[in-house]
Amino acid sequence: MNSKEPVLSVSNLSFSYPDRSLVLKDLNLIVWPGERVGIIGPNGAGKTTFFMLICGVLKTTSGEIRLFGKPVVPGEFHPEVGMVFQNPDDQLFCPSVRDDVAFGPRNLGLPEEEVEARVREAFAVTGMQELGDYPPHHLSGGQKRMAAIAGVLAMRPRLVIYDEPTSNLDIRYRRRLIHFLRGARETMLIASHDLEFILEVCDRVILIDEGRIVADAKPREVMGNAALMEAHGLERPHSLVPHAEPHHN
Amino acid sequence: MKLQLDEYAYLNTPLHRWDPRYKLISFMVLIFAFSFVHSLYLLPGMVAVSGTLYIVSSLPLSFLLARLRLPGFFLLMMAVLLPFLSGQNALFYLGPLAVKQEGCLDLLLISVKFLCILTLVIILFGTTPFLTNIKAMRALGLSSILADMILFSYRYLYDIGDKLKTMETAMKLRGFLRRNLKSLGTLASLAGTILVRSYEQSDRVYKAMILRGYGQAGGTRSGPRRDEFQAYPRDLAGLLVLVFIAVAFVVAEICLR
Amino acid sequence: MHIPDGVLPTAVCLGGYATAGAATWFSLRKISQKENPREGIPKASLLTAAFLVASWIHIPVPPASVHLVLNGLLGVVLGYYAFPAILIGLFFQAVMFQHGGLTTLGVNATVMGVPALLAYYLFRLRNIFGKDNRVGTGLFAFLAGAGGIGLAAVTVFVLLVTTIPAHMDVEAERASIYALTLAHIPVMIIEGVFTAVLALFLQRVKPELLEGDS
Numbered sequence: 001m002n003s004k005e006p007v008l009s010v011s012n013l014s015f016s017y018p019d020r021s022l023v024l025k026d027l028n029l030i031v032w033p034g035e036r037v038g039i040i041g042p043n044g045a046g047k048t049t050f051f052m053l054i055c056g057v058l059k060t061t062s063g064e065i066r067l068f069g070k071p072v073v074p075g076e077f078h079p080e081v082g083m084v085f086q087n088p089d090d091q092l093f094c095p096s097v098r099d100d101v102a103f104g105p106r107n108l109g110l111p112e113e114e115v116e117a118r119v120r121e122a123f124a125v126t127g128m129q130e131l132g133d134y135p136p137h138h139l140s141g142g143q144k145r146m147a148a149i150a151g152v153l154a155m156r157p158r159l160v161i162y163d164e165p166t167s168n169l170d171i172r173y174r175r176r177l178i179h180f181l182r183g184a185r186e187t188m189l190i191a192s193h194d195l196e197f198i199l200e201v202c203d204r205v206i207l208i209d210e211g212r213i214v215a216d217a218k219p220r221e222v223m224g225n226a227a228l229m230e231a232h233g234l235e236r237p238h239s240l241v242p243h244a245e246p247h248h249n
Numbered sequence: 250m251k252l253q254l255d256e257y258a259y260l261n262t263p264l265h266r267w268d269p270r271y272k273l274i275s276f277m278v279l280i281f282a283f284s285f286v287h288s289l290y291l292l293p294g295m296v297a298v299s300g301t302l303y304i305v306s307s308l309p310l311s312f313l314l315a316r317l318r319l320p321g322f323f324l325l326m327m328a329v330l331l332p333f334l335s336g337q338n339a340l341f342y343l344g345p346l347a348v349k350q351e352g353c354l355d356l357l358l359i360s361v362k363f364l365c366i367l368t369l370v371i372i373l374f375g376t377t378p379f380l381t382n383i384k385a386m387r388a389l390g391l392s393s394i395l396a397d398m399i400l401f402s403y404r405y406l407y408d409i410g411d412k413l414k415t416m417e418t419a420m421k422l423r424g425f426l427r428r429n430l431k432s433l434g435t436l437a438s439l440a441g442t443i444l445v446r447s448y449e450q451s452d453r454v455y456k457a458m459i460l461r462g463y464g465q466a467g468g469t470r471s472g473p474r475r476d477e478f479q480a481y482p483r484d485l486a487g488l489l490v491l492v493f494i495a496v497a498f499v500v501a502e503i504c505l506r
Numbered sequence: 507m508h509i510p511d512g513v514l515p516t517a518v519c520l521g522g523y524a525t526a527g528a529a530t531w532f533s534l535r536k537i538s539q540k541e542n543p544r545e546g547i548p549k550a551s552l553l554t555a556a557f558l559v560a561s562w563i564h565i566p567v568p569p570a571s572v573h574l575v576l577n578g579l580l581g582v583v584l585g586y587y588a589f590p591a592i593l594i595g596l597f598f599q600a601v602m603f604q605h606g607g608l609t610t611l612g613v614n615a616t617v618m619g620v621p622a623l624l625a626y627y628l629f630r631l632r633n634i635f636g637k638d639n640r641v642g643t644g645l646f647a648f649l650a651g652a653g654g655i656g657l658a659a660v661t662v663f664v665l666l667v668t669t670i671p672a673h674m675d676v677e678a679e680r681a682s683i684y685a686l687t688l689a690h691i692p693v694m695i696i697e698g699v700f701t702a703v704l705a706l707f708l709q710r711v712k713p714e715l716l717e718g719d720s
Contacts, residue, residue, distance in 0.1 A: 057418055077424045090415045093442035094708045103435075107424030135711040137445055155423065254602050284609045285516040314527035320604045323510055334634070334678065362512030371512070371610050374601045394534055394547060399594050401551030403556070406598065409552070409559045435695070437703035438575075440560040444583065444704075445712045450548065455548040479702045 005069055006030045006055065007159050007187045013063035015046075015053055019217070023049050026213040027063070030186060031159075038202035038219060039191040042233035045208045047191040051161050054189075055083050067159065079108055082157030082186075086164040088148035092136035097128065097147045100136060104155040126180065142173030149180075159218035162190040166197050195223055195237040207232060257308050258378045264306045265376045268484040269385035275491035276373040280366050282495035288505040291355065291498060294362045298494060299368040306372045316371055317364075322361050331356045379403065390480055409447055416442065508599060508614045509662065511607030514669055519644070522613030528617055529589050536586040550587035551594075558595045565696065572693065578654025579701045581622035582629045582647060583715055613665065621657040625650035629705075643709050643716070644702045651701025652694040659690045659698040 015024040023046045032077060039047055052058045054065055059074040066072065068181055069078060085091050094100035101122050105115040123129045126146045131139065136147055145165065152160060162181075166174050174197065181188070181201045192198050198219060205222045207215040209232040214224045223229060224240040243246040258265070269309025283295055303313065380400065387396040407486070414495060416439060425435065514522075537546060558582055564571040581588045593615040599605040606614050631649040635642025663686045667679050708715045 014404055055422055057422070077421070077426070079424060081422075083419075083422050085415070087415075090412065091419045093416060093420070093438050095438060096706050103420075103425070104423035107426070127363060137442075137449070137711050151423065193268075256574060274557065280511070280609055281519070284512060284514075284519060316604050320510055334682070339574060344697075359513055363510055366511035366609065367608065368605060370601060370604075379601075392530075392534060394537070395530070395590055395594070397547050398551045398554065398590060399547060399597070400593055402555040402598070405552050406555040406558060409555050410562070413559050413562065427564070427571070429566055430696075432566060433700060434703050436563055437700050438707055439706045440700075441707035441711065443560055444553060444556050444708070445716065448551040448712065448715055451552035454552070461694055478626045491718065 004064075005033075006034050007035070008189075010054075011064050013053065013060055013065060013068075015058065015061045016048060022061075023211050024053070027211075027213055028208070029213065029216070031112060031189070033158075033187055034185075035044075036181070036188050036190065036202045038071045038198035038205040039189060039208060040193070040198060040205060040223075040234060041208035041214075042197065046211045047145055047208060048163060049084060050192070050208070051163060051189070055081055076235065077107075079104075079155050081157045081161065082152035082155055082159070084145075084149050084152050084163065084165060086167060088136075088141075088144035091142060091148045091151060092184045093159060095135055097136055097139070097150075098131050098132040100147065101128075101132075101150045101154045104151060108155060118154045118156070122150040122208065125153060125184075126150040127176075141168045142170060142176075145169060145173065145177070153186075160184075160186045160188045162188060164192055165190065166192060166194045176203060195234070196239060199237055207234075209233070255375055257312060257375055257376045258381075260307050261337065262305060262375070263487070264302070264375070267380050269374075269377045270389055271480060271484040271488045272377065272391065273382065273385050276369055277489045279491050279495045280369050282498045283362060283366050283369070285499055286362065286502050288502055289358060290505060291501055292358070294498065294501075295365045299365040300374055303368055306313050307403050308372065308375050308440065310386055312375065313368065313371055315367050317367070320363070324363065327359060327448065328356055331359075342454075353497065360436055372505075373384065385478065403448070412446065413439075413443055474505065486498045508653060509608030509610045509617075509666065512608050512667065513607075514610055514613060516609075518665065518669060519609045519613060522610065522616050522694075524612070526593060526612040526619070529616065529623070530593060533586045533589040538609075543546040543617065546587060551553075552590055553584060553587075554591040554594050557591065558598060561595075565700070566694070572696070573617065574697055575655050576651075576697070576701070577618045577622045577658055577695065578651035578710040579647075579704060580594055580651050581625035582701065582705060584622075585626050585717075586623075588622040588626060589615070589619040592622055607719060609691070617661045618658050620653065621654045621661075624657065626659065628653060629710040637713075638707065638709075640706060644706055647705030648698040648702040652698030655697040656690070656694045659693070660687055663687060 008029070010027055010029040013024060014022055027050070039050075041047060045056045048057065053060055054067070054072065056072045056074045056076055056078055056227040057215060064071060072078065092100050094103060099121060101119045101228060102115050105118045110118070119132075123132060126149055127152050128143070128146055131143060131147070136144060137146060145168075149165075165177060165181075169177065174194075178197065179199050181190070190198065190202060202219055205215070205217065205219040206213055207222055208227070214232060215225075220240065222235075223237055226236040229236050250323045277300075283299075286292075286295065332352040333346050334349075334352060335355050336349035338350040339347035340350045340353065341348055377385075381405070383391075383396055383399050383403070387393065420435075420439070425432070427436065534627055540546065562575055564573055577592060579587075580591060584591050593611070594604055594619065596611055596614050600607050600611060629646050630638070632642040633645040637643075660683075663683050667683050667686075670697055705716060
């Protein structure tokens with residue numbers, strides 16, 4: 001991988017749904033290999049729409065999106081981007097977890113041994129080995145989340161998009177997800193309302209509100225700015241509030 | 250999919266103000282009277298009646314046209330088949346095929362009836378919010394099990410439709426292309442998942458409902474609430490006018506036979 | 507597949523309403539014999555909506571794509587709720603999507619719903635093999651799916667061909683019914699296979715959905 005080439009470059013991107021005003025206004029963004037970019041902003045800020053544009057599900061109104069130097073063509077299959085949906089139920093539909101994880105690799109037209117290998121690898125990374133033969137509908141919320149992630153990783157994407165990955169997770173699975181993401185090699189975009197989670201995982205944060213990028217800097221800089229956060233319907237995470245008696249180091 | 254049926258249900262015209270129960274009865278009577286017509290001489294009358302009602306309803310023409318697209322295919326199929334299949338008297342020849350007079354007249358009759366009835370249905374459901382119409386049906390004696398089922402299905406129809414759309418997107422992002430019959434198995438799993446998810450959701454919905462007293466004796470479900478609607482003499486007058494028109498069509502049809 | 511307004515004679519439409527009314531009455535009576543008929547309502551309604559949504563999935567049959575009717579499957583999954591579910595599904599189709607019609611609602615519901623009930627009875631025969639036998643489930647689901655649509659299609663064709671072109675001779679009528687039915691055999695097979703795969707999926711993931719009287 002050429003480290004000089006951006007993973008994602010978005011220039012002057014605007015988007016609106018047919019009957020509504022602009023959802024995204026003149027967005028500019030460059031993401032470099034290995035970055036873990038947190039995307040924060042209030043509900044309805046346009047985060048999910050932005051992801052759908054990157055994946056080529058929606059068509060830009062104006063501006064351009066490039067992935068690894070190539071323009072995104074709407075409607076085309078872009079295996080180098082993986083998307084983990086907010087609700088894992090939207091992604092899991094096969095009679096067994098194993099089939100579901102194999103679904104993407106099979107669509108890539110890989111030979112069956114390679115599919116097997118990819119599935120094993122994805123299981124190993126996500127720790128899902130024992131659950132392979134379960135129907136996804138019988139898994140717990142946390143297990144479903146990991147199964148959905150395994151299904152995306154099995155395609156070996158170079159950019160992975162996570163939409164609200166901690167929603168509905170218990171503390172243990174949330175912690176497990178944090179460890180997993182910090183150890184992962186892919187470049188990632190993570191949208192979340194769980195700001196402490198973003199603080200632990202990401203090395204860069206983008207604040208989107210009303211379709212614009214309002215801030216783009218190191219997590220502590222953006223989220224530690226109480227005035228900025230409150231102006232956009234957010235709060236400074238507790239661990240960044242100065243404590244009289246410091247207990248966060 | 251998001252063709253909102255009752256988008257224009259909040260306009261203010263005599264048709265919108267009409268008590269939904271009376272409107273429902275009047276329109277159904279008129280629709281059946283139209284379906285009874287076989288005489289070509291009555292077609293202009295039908296067009297005039299449904300056209301006038303549509304104008305009175307103030308629904309935009311584009312609303313009607315957008316809704317004609319889907320059933321248009323059926324008419325097209327009829328237009329291709331009927332003139333050749335039905336009748337003996339050839340009007341003219343298209344190559345080796347004879348275009349028959351009776352077939353063309355059948356086609357004319359069917360399409361005009363079809364369009365007029367469709368217009369009436371669109372007025373009926375376009376001028377009243379959908380849920381109000383269902384309540385009106387319940388007030389008119391529709392079984393409460395059926396009415397409940399209609400209300401629930403309506404509530405969750407778009408919800409489940411959105412789920413399907415999201416799942417199809419997720420599949421597409423993992424490279425699924427429906428290219429040939431081999432994808433039948435995958436699509437069956439997709440449909441199956443939709444069923445299972447809806448089933449599981451219904452379980453949660455039901456539990457949430459009984460926790461709020463659903464199905465209790467004396468609850469809201471104990472019968473139709475007739476006081477929900479209030480009829481004035483003008484509602485009855487409207488009913489009489491439309492029923493009179495309907496009877497006129499039926500009588501004329503019988504005389505012309 | 508659904509007959510639109512203005513095509514059938516009024517007598518047939520009224521007859522359709524009469525049979526649909528009778529079938530609904532029969533179904534509701536069977537339903538209310540259960541311990542808690544209210545419990546089934548949310549389930550049946552959400553599944554009604556889900557079936558309607560599932561019928562929007564288009565199945566690629568090169569060079570075109572088709573939508574499935576799934577009435578056999580509806581019988582298999584919903585049992586006695588199948589008839590009301592189909593009636594409601596068709597009502598939505600007619601008023602929201604202008605597919606089918608209001609005057610023909612009774613006819614369409616009878617044409618789709620009675621085969622669905624028969625498919626339900628047919629599918630229950632799988633118990634000969636035992637409930638957990640995948641071959642039995644697959645086989646009877648195939649028969650229910652293919653039979654459900656097959657019976658409905660033949661009925662529709664007979665109704666259309668005998669009533670619409672008032673000036674067609676008997677020979678031509680019979681020939682076109684045969685032709686249309688033959689043309690529908692591939693659709694029956696697709697619908698049957700789809701129903702079988704789906705029933706096996708449900709047996710694995712959520713077997714209680716196949717108990718028939720959910």
